[in-house]
Amino acid sequence: xxxxxxxxxxxxxxxxxxxxxxxxxxxxxxxxxxxxxxxxxxxxxxxxxxxxxxxxxxxxxxxxxxxxxxxxxxxxxxxxxxxxxxxxxxxxxxxxxxxxxxxxxxxxxxxxxxxxxxxxxxxxxxxxxxxxxxxxxxxxxxxxxxxxxxxxxxxxxxxxxxxxxxxxxxxxxxxxxxxxxxxxxxxxxxxxxxxxxxxxxxxxxxxxxxxxxxxxxxxxx
Amino acid sequence: xxxxxxxxxxxxxxxxxxxxxxxxxxxxxxxxxxxxxxxxxxxxxxxxxxxxxxxxxxxxxxxxxxxxxxxxxxxxxxxxxxxxxxxxxxxxxxxxxxxxxxxxxxxxxxxxxxxxxxxxxxxxxxxxxxxxxxxxxxxxxxxxxxxxxxxxxxxxxxxxxxxxxxxxxxxxxxxxxxxxxxxxxxxxxxxxxxxxxxxxxxxxxxxxxxxxxxxxxxxxxxxxxxxxxxxxxxxxxxxxx
Numbered sequence: 001x002x003x004x005x006x007x008x009x010x011x012x013x014x015x016x017x018x019x020x021x022x023x024x025x026x027x028x029x030x031x032x033x034x035x036x037x038x039x040x041x042x043x044x045x046x047x048x049x050x051x052x053x054x055x056x057x058x059x060x061x062x063x064x065x066x067x068x069x070x071x072x073x074x075x076x077x078x079x080x081x082x083x084x085x086x087x088x089x090x091x092x093x094x095x096x097x098x099x100x101x102x103x104x105x106x107x108x109x110x111x112x113x114x115x116x117x118x119x120x121x122x123x124x125x126x127x128x129x130x131x132x133x134x135x136x137x138x139x140x141x142x143x144x145x146x147x148x149x150x151x152x153x154x155x156x157x158x159x160x161x162x163x164x165x166x167x168x169x170x171x172x173x174x175x176x177x178x179x180x181x182x183x184x185x186x187x188x189x190x191x192x193x194x195x196x197x198x199x200x201x202x203x204x205x206x207x208x209x210x211x212x213x214x215x216x217x218x219x220x221x
Numbered sequence: 222x223x224x225x226x227x228x229x230x231x232x233x234x235x236x237x238x239x240x241x242x243x244x245x246x247x248x249x250x251x252x253x254x255x256x257x258x259x260x261x262x263x264x265x266x267x268x269x270x271x272x273x274x275x276x277x278x279x280x281x282x283x284x285x286x287x288x289x290x291x292x293x294x295x296x297x298x299x300x301x302x303x304x305x306x307x308x309x310x311x312x313x314x315x316x317x318x319x320x321x322x323x324x325x326x327x328x329x330x331x332x333x334x335x336x337x338x339x340x341x342x343x344x345x346x347x348x349x350x351x352x353x354x355x356x357x358x359x360x361x362x363x364x365x366x367x368x369x370x371x372x373x374x375x376x377x378x379x380x381x382x383x384x385x386x387x388x389x390x391x392x393x394x395x396x397x398x399x400x401x402x403x404x405x406x407x408x409x410x411x412x413x414x415x416x417x418x419x420x421x422x423x424x425x426x427x428x429x430x431x432x433x434x435x436x437x438x439x440x441x442x443x444x445x446x447x448x449x450x451x452x453x454x455x456x457x458x459x460x461x462x
Contacts, residue, residue: 008362008413010386016398017383018445022376024299029270032277034298034374035291043285052364068365068380070269077276085285094275096283103284112293115302115337115370123345150415152362154389166345166418186416193409197390205409207389210416 001146002153004060009154009197030069037072039107045083049176053148054079123167130185131213136162138189138216140209148176151215155207159219160191163208171212184213303373307421308442309335310348310371311453312435315426324348324423332371346371349412350423351449356403358396358411358449359420360388366414368421372447379448389413399450422449429455 007013025031041051054075058066066074080086090096132138142157143149150172164187171182189211193201280286310332314321324331328346346368349357361367362385367375378384388395392409396402403409412420424446430438445451 005363007382007386008360008388009390010382011390013382013386015383016378016381016387016395018378018399019376024303024374025295026377027270029273031295031299032273032291035294036273036277036280036286038294039286039290040280055364064382068377073269073273073276077272080276080280086279086283090279090283091276094279096279100283102282105284105287105290107290107294108287109290109293112290112297115297150363152413152415154362166416169417186418188418190410201390202393202405202409204406205392205411207411207413209413210418212416 001056001148002144003056004063005056006153008152025069029073033069033073033076035112037076039105039112040076040080040085042106042111043085045085046079047170047175047178049148049170049172050178051079052172053176054082056148123169125168125183128168128183128185130165130187132162132165132185132187132216132218134162134165134187137219138162138187138211139219140189140191140211140215141217143215145173147173149173151211152209154196155191155209155211158191158195160189160195160209162187163190164188166210169212171214173214182214186210186212187216189216298374302369304442304444304447305439306335306337307368307372307444307447308439311423311442311447312439314423315430315438316435321350321423325350337371345418347418347420348423349410349420349449351425351452353425354406355408355410356396356449357420357422358388358392358409359414359422360385360411361414362386362389363413363415366419368419370419372421372444376444396450399445401451421447423447424449424451424453427453427455 025034037051041048046054055063055071057078058071058074062074063071077091081088081091087097096102137159138161139159140151140155140157143151144156145151166186166188168183169186171180171184174180174182187210188208190206190208192203193205193207194203196207277286277288277291281288310324313335314324320331320334323334325348328348331348332346349359351357359367360379365375365380367379369375384395389411392411393403396409414420424442426438427441430441433441441453441456443451443453446453
């Protein structure tokens with residue numbers, strides 16, 4: 001989806017505000033929103049790709065206006081209804097429907113003490129062969145998927161070089177919409193800054209993007 | 222820009238926080254604190270606190286989340302995870318060439334050696350070595366991907382529209398904004414975290430640090446240096462992340 005979240009290369013977003021000794025959460029509600037998101041994720045009603053897609057689906061003016069955790073909260077309110085965990089009426093009233101069953105939380109204090117990534121992709125699945133080789137020249141496909149994708153606009157149609165094969169991962173474009181895991185290799189592809197941005201960029205510089213097989217094509221050269 | 226306005230709100234809040242006036246901040250307290258630096262509020266922060274509270278109590282009543290588990294998770298991120306862990310990794314790599322080689326080849330195992338546990342790192346962490354000739358910079362243009370199991374949750378600037386948009390098209394300008402002017406002959410490599418790989422930077426060891434111990438070296442390493450927007454310098458003032 002060509003959404004506002006795809007920000008690489010946009011200009012006029014203002015200066016970067018660096019804050020010394022920044023707290024982890026700026027206000028208690030931010031911590032609660034973070035924790036609720038993590039805790040509800042353990043119900044496995046959605047996956048990480050679908051989770052990201054929900055935030056991208058916020059209306060563009062809201063996406064730009066809202067703070068980071070406000071986006072998380074707004075997407076969370078949409079998500080709990082969308083996946084049937086809460087009804088619209090319950091969300092509006094703040095009270096469970098009278099007589100509705102009470103669940104038992106999945107996410108426990110013990111789980112909250114363990115730090116581990118939310119990533120569950122296998123990376124060494126030998127049954128999935130790579131379509132590209134390290135050292136090969138490739139081109140990012142010029143595609144404009146209407147759903148979630150991790151192929152940024154600024155790289156589409158550009159040529160680069162495969163520098164690392166990271167192994168096998170789930171394909172976000174399909175996984176985000178529960179259309180299948182479509183396991184495939186992900187590579188680090190190095191693009192010269194001048195290929196991406198033209199002659200104004202430094203001839204020394206480059207940008208590396210992690211690219212799934214389905215985002216790439218052979219250059220034929 | 223909208224994000225700038227939000228940052229101003231936050232900075233205003235922090236200014237108050239620093240003076241202790243909201244030391245016991247509770248949901249709802251921000252609204253009052255915000256109101257003496259005049260500008261329009263598109264969203265009053267306390268609304269967010271109330272919405273969050275309403276949603277949390279509904280989810281608790283429905284048995285979908287456990288309040289104590291939420292408390293514990295917040296405690297984990299406020300007190301157990303953070304850039305100090307990454308700094309230990311960097312300091313070890315500076316004093317032990319064999320460790321550095323292992324770190325660059327298999328970051329997960331090497332990071333587990335300093336006591337974080339292998340599960341905390343995952344298989345998909347990569348460490349990028351800065352040298353006098355190569356400077357690495359990490360960004361996530363599409364959202365906010367960050368090596369949080371090693372460095373903690375990302376700072377606001379890393380998630381900002383300004384950084385996400387500009388790091389890939391104007392990395393040298395971004396670095397200048399952080400006070401780092403690189404020579405033209407230094408190669409800048411930007412890493413856009415578009416998949417499940419998580420990157421952090423092994424900065425250069427500062428000149429003059431030869432006599433420092435490993436814990437003293439770790440004290441010098443900032444979060445910003447591990448994202449690639451700063452170098453590590455010897456103490457002479459200067460804020461640490």
